[in-house]
Every structure is written in C-alpha cells, then in structure tokens.
Amino acid sequence: MNFSNILAALDNAKERHLEDLTEWLKIPSVSSDSTRKSEVAAAANWVAEKLKTAGIATKIVPTDGHPLVIAETPPISGAPIALVYGHYDVQPAEPLEDWISGAFEPTVRDGNLYARGATDDKGQVLTHIQSVCDWMATGEPLPLQIKFLIEGEEEVGSENLERMLPSLRDELACDCVVISDSGQYAKDQPAITYGLRGIATYELKIQGPSQDLHSGSFGGAVMNPAIALCHLLSSIVDSEGRIQIDGYYDDVQALSEAERAAWAKLPQSDDQFAKEVGVDALFGETGFTTDERRWARPTFDINGLTSGHQGEGVKTIIPATASAKISFRLVPNQDPKKLTTALQNHINQHVATGVKATLEPSHGAPGMAADPESRYAKAAARAIASAFGTPPVMIREGGSIPIVTRFQDVLQCDCLLLGWGLSDDNAHSPNEKFCVQDYYRGIKASAILWTELGKLNESQA
Structure with a gap:
C-alpha cells in the first residue's frame, strides 16, 4: 500500500x-x-x-x-x-x-x-x-x-x-x-x-384551576400554578448546585485521584471559559473544578418554561397551567429509570397544595x-x-x-x-x-x- x-x-x-x-x-x-x-x-x-x-x-x-x-x-x-x-x-x-x-x-x-x-x-x-x-x-x-x-x-x-x-x-x-x-x-x-454523561429528560406539568382566572378577583385565594412550578423546580437544586432528590448521589462514580490530577494539568481558564460562553462568572457544584463539573458530575437543568400570557402587553391572570421541560445529565452507574422513580417521589413530597403535578418522562440513557x-x-x-x-x-x-x-x-x-x-x-x-x-x-x-x-x-x- x-x-x-x-x-x-x-x-x-x-x-x-x-x-x-x-x-x-x-x-x-x-x-x-x-x-x-x-x-x-x-x-x-x-x-x-x-x-x-x-x-x-x-x-x-x-x-x-x-x-x-x-x-x-x-x-x-x-x-x-x-x-x-x-x-x-x-x-x-x-x-x-x-x-x-x-x-x-x-x-x-x-x-x-x-x-x-x-x-x-x-x-x-x-x-x-x-x-x-x-x-x-x-x-x-x-x-x-x-x-x-x-x-x-x-x-x-x-x-x-x-x-x-x-x-x-x-x-x-x-x-x-x-x-x-x-x-x-x-x-x-x-x-x-x-x-x-448520560441523560434523562422530562416534562413537568402543573394543573391549577379549570381555566385562567382574574388575578384581582381570585389572587390570594388559589395557588398560582406558575408559582407552584417555580417552587417545585427550586426544591430540586440548592444554591450550591447540589441536587436535593433523595438518593441522587448514591450511585455516582467518584473521580479517581489520577483523573483529577491529569485534568488539573490541562490549560483550563475559568475566565476564558466564561468569556467564551458570554457570562460574567461561572457557577457549579461546590468542591469541583469546571472541567470536573461539566464532564463527570451529575446536573439538573431547566430547558424550557411555559405559563400564562406570552403576547404583547399585560394580561393579569392566574394561569390555569404551567409546565417545564427539564433534564438531568448523569454519570456512569446512575440509572435513568431509578432517577424517574426518585424524581416522582420528590415531586409528590414537594408539590404545593391546590395544584396537581404530572411528570412525563421522555428519553434517557446511562x-x-x-x-x-x-x-x-x-x-x-x-x-x-x-x-x-x-x-x-x-x-x-x-x-x-x-x-x-x-x-x-x-x-x-x-x-x-x-x-x-x-x-x-x-x-x-x-x-x-x-x-x-x-x-x-x-x-x-x-x-x-x-x-x-x-x-x-x-x-x-
């Protein structure tokens, strides 16, 4: 040849x-x-x-x-x-x-x-x-x-x-x-x-009143689905980037010291990375470097939010529904099906009174x-x-x-x-x-x- x-x-x-x-x-x-x-x-x-x-x-x-x-x-x-x-x-x-x-x-x-x-x-x-x-x-x-x-x-x-x-x-x-x-x-x-990393994706839907309500006549008397959704999403992750679902980290494969040492030698710059993605500062789970967070730690993200009036001007309503498209990035040993069960339990425990929450799994892979x-x-x-x-x-x-x-x-x-x-x-x-x-x-x-x-x-x- x-x-x-x-x-x-x-x-x-x-x-x-x-x-x-x-x-x-x-x-x-x-x-x-x-x-x-x-x-x-x-x-x-x-x-x-x-x-x-x-x-x-x-x-x-x-x-x-x-x-x-x-x-x-x-x-x-x-x-x-x-x-x-x-x-x-x-x-x-x-x-x-x-x-x-x-x-x-x-x-x-x-x-x-x-x-x-x-x-x-x-x-x-x-x-x-x-x-x-x-x-x-x-x-x-x-x-x-x-x-x-x-x-x-x-x-x-x-x-x-x-x-x-x-x-x-x-x-x-x-x-x-x-x-x-x-x-x-x-x-x-x-x-x-x-x-x-693996992935697990869902749509989370909140159902409140049977129809949109006037926020003046009914505000303070019924739970607003959009507010309920925000509280529920906030309960999933804390201010330090740690996910609050019971058992979420049980199967996470820890990084070896050799891997951490090898990655630490890479020419990574947090300032340059932040500039490239257009943010003033980076954020992530406490105790890990940027490369460790984005390559080998599990995450939770909100990919889309929908509720209430989206058109021009103001429409003062309590929306009947609210929904969010969410995803988790998983690391080796985490099981998307096991996560679905744990996430559903978390939602059941944290959903506000007066609304109903429905979790619809989409696709997942380890x-x-x-x-x-x-x-x-x-x-x-x-x-x-x-x-x-x-x-x-x-x-x-x-x-x-x-x-x-x-x-x-x-x-x-x-x-x-x-x-x-x-x-x-x-x-x-x-x-x-x-x-x-x-x-x-x-x-x-x-x-x-x-x-x-x-x-x-x-x-x-």
Missing part, C-alpha cells in the same frame, strides 16, 4: 470535500419536526448515495421513525473491524432571527462553515466517509474492514436504533466503534473522549466510560498526533450520545470518541459552525486511523 498516494488524493480533494458538506447541510433534516420527514429522508438518501457511488455496499433500513444507513467495505482477514457511527439528523434551528446567515444556507466566514448540523454531526461524520470513499477511489486496498451506521434519530434519543440493535448485532459486529460527535479540548488541542489505555485508543492517539501535529489529551465529555452504552453492551466492542469540533461551535444554538481546517484535519486523521487500526491484527487481541 502506498499511503502517500492516499494523503495526496485527500489534499487534492479539499474543494470537493467542502462542496459535499455544503450540499448535505442544505437539507433541513430536523428529526423532531414531523413536517420535515421528507427532508430527513433526503439527508439519509444523500449519504447513502455518497457511499454507494464510492463502491461501498450500502442499504437504507426503515425503522418506525427515520431510516438507518448501513454500509460496509469488504472484509480483511486478520484485521480488526471498525464501525463508524454518526447521525444525519439535526436540532431545530430556532430562533431563526439570531442566525447571521440562514441555518440551512451554509456560509463560510473567517475560516468557519456556518449551518445547522455543521459540527453536530454532519461535518464530523463526513470526515470518515470522505476518507474511506477517497481511499477506495485510489485503488489502494483498505487495511481493515470499515462499516458505517448513520442514523436519523440521535437528536431525539435513538430509541428505534436502540430497540433494533440486538437484531443488527451480527451485521454490525466490530472490534471498535469510531464516533466523531464531540470536540477538541481547545483550538489546536485535539482530544480523545473516554467518557460521556453514562459511559471506555478504557483510555486500550490499544484502539493508542492507535487513535498516534493518528491524531500525526494529522494535527500535536498529541491528543484524554478527556470526558459532558454531553450525551445515548446509543454508545448500548454499543458497548450489545456489540461488546471498544469505543473511540474522536471529536474535531470546538467548544464555541454553537451546537444546538444559532450560528452553529465547523472550522474548515479542522474538517480537513479530521479527514486526514481518519485516513491515518485506518492504517493504525489495520496494524492491530488478531494476534494482538
């Missing part, structure tokens, strides 16, 4: 690589929006066609929701099998008025490509697709078999994939899953992520941790160091990729989380972006990764 030919081909294809990503980003594949079903399907078809055109065996697998795209290159005897996982669905783009350029009108500014899905996850997963497709176009043999699983429901919890995964076990059998849906530690400081010293992690570290010019640091990530733990359980494989994004890429927010240079470096790192993994033959297993 002449690997220099492959690197040269990747360098010569940069313009086409950017055009491909731009074309894919134009498709508004918002999985949570039922009116976008045809666009979500179009995004699946786009990536399936990209793989097929490269000569990779590809199929679209229907689900009860949005389809899966599954593909694979030919088997290579004696070499490991890598499975690339990613998703083609994206978050809603609202508020649209906050976008400098259209959410689905990809635009390059100051070295960044702006569009919904640029970094989460079309741009990142496309780095691996480009490396494999261009490799095959050179005629050079791949050093291992590479499979692809690209889904359309990651942003809504991956429930259909999770349910179907056992039936796909043999088809997706692999030694390691390669996932690029996270970030670097900092600009020009790549990272390998070996842990993710956290995960991989071995940062595995042979696959070391191979990835070599590949990233070569492509980025500096070795990666080992970190955890505060976000959640619900299906990763299921991969570990069902496929019995290692997991490599190799993120090319940056902390200011605005994933899930207006003006999402992806650094064009990091897109190209991610493609190069992906190609080098295949050579490094290909060296790990069965005798080393």
